Amino acid sequence: MSQPLYRCFSDLFSEGFSVDWGIGSFLVVSHLAVLLLTPVAYVYAPEGLWKIMLLWTVVHMLVGALATTVYAHRLISHGAAKDIRLPTHAMFLCLQLFAVQGSVRRWSAQHVIHHAVDKTGQVHLDPYSATWFDTAWRNFLWSHMLTYLFNHPPSEEFDAAFDAKSHAAIVWQDRHYLPLIIIANFVFPMAVGAMLAGWLGGLCMLMAxxxxxxxxxxxxxxxxxxxxxxxxxxxxxxxxxxxxxxxGPLGEGNHHADHHDHPRDFRNGFGWSGWLLDPTRYAILLLRALGLVGGLNRASRLQEAQIISHRKVRDSAAISSSSVWQQWETRLIALSEEWLAAAKAWDQTRLEHRRLKQQIKHVGSTQDEVLRELKGRLDGVRAEVQRARQHFKARKDDFFTALQDLRLANLAVG
Ligand SMILES: [Zn+2]
Ligand SMILES: [Zn+2]
Incomplete structure (x- = not known):
């Protein structure tokens, strides 16, 4: 954990920050309006409109949230898919307008900087750092919302991240962002409300x-x-x-540390528990099934095993008494290395299997002799993959059994 950089918010002004009066006023006014006027809108809504208002709010929130987590976050900020089709860009660039969190280009540039800090250690660049201040309430307020009320000092890192998102459709949305969000979030719902129930209906739908x-x-x-x-x-x-x-239902909350340790992964978390409540992963898999994205990135078995085993060894060292750790450290590290070696071997055989399948696809049915030979090799490699998988599982089990024994040894010591 990094040391606090500032004591209070006013310290920021001497570091080049200034209040962003435009965005600041918009956020304050929209929050106050929603808090104070939405209940009034429900009270005075024309008959029956309250159901449509409620549905509009829920769908609007889900659309805005999902477009942010699936598109702006995993697909664009992190490149979770090698191939993103044009209809996918077009659809999500429209849907992301309902999030009102800045253009996809700007959002992604900020998020890339948020992650870059993990490698560079330049904590002062993280736009929504939760470690800048020495009190939890200041860190919470800053990382949650206050950061958007300020102009941040310019940085080469931000400019480079911004320029890197150069797909023509993303650039177009960024250039026309202001009129587009006004149409999507104000004109569109007001027009629907006015058509359904006159000018009062328009105002009620605006609040929704x-x-x-x-x-x-x-x-x-x-x-x-x-x-x-x-x-x-x-x-x-x-x-x-x-x-x-x-x-998890927020789209990114579950397993956020797994995400930071391997950000290009289309999944939020590793292992079976990574499947739990990861709507972004489900949505990306659906997009792939529909042919809208392809070439999903994910951590290899070796990368996953490295991250998990390093964490477990670090945590075990922290909770163990020094006498127990002296006895266990060498054994635990040796078992983790065996697990990593098994993971690497499994990755290699899987890669070979994939390569052979590609070759068979390209040869086609025109060269019988070559095809027969490749298919014979494929059967052998398939058996190797199975063996490597079993070996991997056994080494992983050994490592986790040792962790369990270490826990018991610690309990025995007291
Ligand atoms: Zn984060
Ligand atoms: Zn991220």
Whole structure:
């Protein structure tokens, strides 16, 4: 955990920060309006409109949140898919307008800097750092929302991350962002409301839309604040925390430290528990099934094993008494190395299997002799993959059994 950089918010002004009056006023006014006027809109809504308002808010929030986590976050910020089709860009660039969190280009540039800090250690560049201040409430307020009320000092790192997102459709959305969000979040719902129930209906639907984007904003901001402040396990190389299963429905909350340790992964977390409450992963798999994205990136078995075994060894060293750790350290590290070697071997055989399948596809049915030979080799490699998988599972079990024994040894010591 890095040392605090500032004592209080006013310290920021001497470091080049200034209040962003435009975005600041918009956020304050929209939040106050939603808090104070939405209940009034429900009271005075034309008959029956309240059901449509409620549905509009829920759908608006889900659309804004999902477009942020699937597209702006995993696909664009992290390149979780090698191939993103043009209809996918077009659809999500429209849907992301309902999040009201800045253009995809700007959002991604900020997020790339947020992750770059894990490697460079330049904590002062993290736009929504949860470690800048020496009190938890300041860190929470800053990382959750206050950061957006300030102009941050310019940096080459931000400019480079911004320029890197250069797909024509993304650039176009960034250039026209202001009129586009006005149309999507204000004109569109007001027009629908006016058609359904006159000018009062228009105003009521405007409030429903406001509630939708405010909820979508806090959905993202909770990931930025909570998952970097509290949790059961630290990330290996980052300040992110791990295993907040209850935050999974937000799209990124669950296993945020796994995400920081391997950000290009289309999944949020490793292992079977990574499947729990990861709507972003489900959505990306659906997009692949529909042919809208291809070439998903994921950590290799070796990379996953490295991250998990390093964390376990580090945590075991921290909780063990020195006498127990002296007895166990060498054995635990040896078992982790055996697990890593097995993971590497499994990755290699899987790679060979994939390569052979590609070759068979390209040869086609025109060269019978070559095809027969390749298919024969494929059977052998398939058996090797199975053996490597079993070996991997056995070495992993050995490592986790040793962890269990180490825990018991610690309990015995007291
Ligand atoms: Zn994060
Ligand atoms: Zn990320």
């Amino acid at each position: 839309s406001g509630a939708g984007f405010v909820l979508a904003q806090h959905n993202t901001w909770t990931v930025n604040s909570v998952t970097h402040m509290w949790g059961f396990k630290d990330g290996l190389w980052s300040s992110a925390k791990n295993n907040y299963v209850w935050l």
